[in-house]
Amino acid sequence: MGEKPLKRAGELARKEIAKLVPYVAGKPIEEVKRELGLTDVIKLASNENPLGPSPKALQAIMAAARNGHIYPDANAYELKRAIAARYGVEPAQVIIGDGSDELVSLIGQTFINPGDEGIMPWPSFQTYPLPVDLMGGVAVKVPLVNGRVDLTAMAARVSERTKLFFICNPNNPTGTMLTRREVEDVVRSLPDHVIVVFDEAYAEYVESPDYPDSLSFVREGRNVIVLRTFSKAYGLAGLRVGYGIGPAEAIDLINRPRLAFNVNLLAQAAAVAALGDAEHIAASRRCNREGKAFLYRELDRLGLGYYPSEANFIFINVGLDSGEVFRRLLRRGVIVRPGDIFGCPGWQRVTIGTRPQNERFIAALAEVLAEMKG
Numbered sequence: 001m002g003e004k005p006l007k008r009a010g011e012l013a014r015k016e017i018a019k020l021v022p023y024v025a026g027k028p029i030e031e032v033k034r035e036l037g038l039t040d041v042i043k044l045a046s047n048e049n050p051l052g053p054s055p056k057a058l059q060a061i062m063a064a065a066r067n068g069h070i071y072p073d074a075n076a077y078e079l080k081r082a083i084a085a086r087y088g089v090e091p092a093q094v095i096i097g098d099g100s101d102e103l104v105s106l107i108g109q110t111f112i113n114p115g116d117e118g119i120m121p122w123p124s125f126q127t128y129p130l131p132v133d134l135m136g137g138v139a140v141k142v143p144l145v146n147g148r149v150d151l152t153a154m155a156a157r158v159s160e161r162t163k164l165f166f167i168c169n170p171n172n173p174t175g176t177m178l179t180r181r182e183v184e185d186v187v188r189s190l191p192d193h194v195i196v197v198f199d200e201a202y203a204e205y206v207e208s209p210d211y212p213d214s215l216s217f218v219r220e221g222r223n224v225i226v227l228r229t230f231s232k233a234y235g236l237a238g239l240r241v242g243y244g245i246g247p248a249e250a251i252d253l254i255n256r257p258r259l260a261f262n263v264n265l266l267a268q269a270a271a272v273a274a275l276g277d278a279e280h281i282a283a284s285r286r287c288n289r290e291g292k293a294f295l296y297r298e299l300d301r302l303g304l305g306y307y308p309s310e311a312n313f314i315f316i317n318v319g320l321d322s323g324e325v326f327r328r329l330l331r332r333g334v335i336v337r338p339g340d341i342f343g344c345p346g347w348q349r350v351t352i353g354t355r356p357q358n359e360r361f362i363a364a365l366a367e368v369l370a371e372m373k374g
């Protein structure tokens with residue numbers, strides 16, 4: 001009698017899809033305004049540049065917009081050439097992504113066979129496990145120690161099945177940095193079936209003289225891929241441009257699953273201009289250095305612990321339920337990132353903003369602490 005029920009989409013999807021956990025993004029400003037009826041909201045949740053894009057990038061975007069009816073250059077010739085010149089590599093060693101998160105995905109699609117392992121610090125950038133799981137691989141998450149990436153423990157997990165080895169430096173969400181010495185010993189000791197992916201999204205903010213020169217591994221001809229982005233210090237998060245530098249052979253392979261027009265016209269033009277705006281980067285670094293010093297002082301005054309950061313954010317041990325602190329800050333128009341999404345329920349990650357933004361965050365946090373400790 002009864003008709004055969006239609007198959008549910010869930011029965012049709014690849015089995016790997018069921019395991020995937022969508023990325024949790026920072027809450028958008030407009031959403032907070034809508035939901036809470038606020039008019040004045042600041043976002044210190046996604047490590048964006050509080051100074052905005054470089055003025056040169058803005059000009060380039062306006063000029064490029066006139067050609068909005070023309071497809072972008074699928075090979076991003078100008079941008080690759082500019083990046084290659086900057087770092088002293090060949091354009092064939094450069095790949096451009098729709099954000100560096102797309103490159104993490106393409107690297108997984110290129111190298112992970114079912115059962116292959118990707119080793120990663122944890123908590124770290126939430127995107128690393130996604131393509132590994134998607135391809136039927138195994139994401140091996142190695143816990144941080146005191147907020148720092150534990151490279152020795154990661155190296156100890158390397159097996160015959162290991163393909164990818166992610167090093168997030170400085171690490172997100174903790175902001176801590178591995179030194180040249182720590183990295184060199186481990187990278188040179190890894191077997192040659194392991195591809196090391198350095199994610200250096202915050203490199204431009206690093207002040208320590210001990211920051212590793214990861215490109216030196218690429219120059220030595222090792223299977224090392226360095227990822228950088230225009231989303232942070234370059235202030236172009238909304239335009240979505242990231243890049244990878246590695247051996248030409250690896251780059252050629254990663255380029256194959258890439259969709260031809262992954263990086264749009266405005267993004268390519270903006271990135272070329274931003275790369276040439278040393279002044280804006282210098283101003284952004286200065287703003288970050290001063291903001292960090294201010295926040296350290298104020299957090300010390302409030303008696304709160306935090307990890308020393310080489311990035312443009314600070315991971316703060318508030319010692320109270322992170323969801324509740326997050327919501328109370330939200331009501332005061334301040335968006336941060338609650339630690340529970342990183343498995344650290346007493347913590348908050350806050351982006352270093354401008355002086356007025358930092359002052360507003362500290363004032364709001366002090367109120368919330370007083371309220372909750374009541």
Ligand SMILES: *Cc1c(COP(=O)(O)O)cnc(C)c1O
Pocket residue numbers: 047098099100101102125168171172199201228229230231232237240241242
């Ligand atoms: C922000 C961030 C990125 C950059 O992402 P895009 O896709 O380039 O915007 C990459 N890695 C880490 C660790 C980050 O925090």
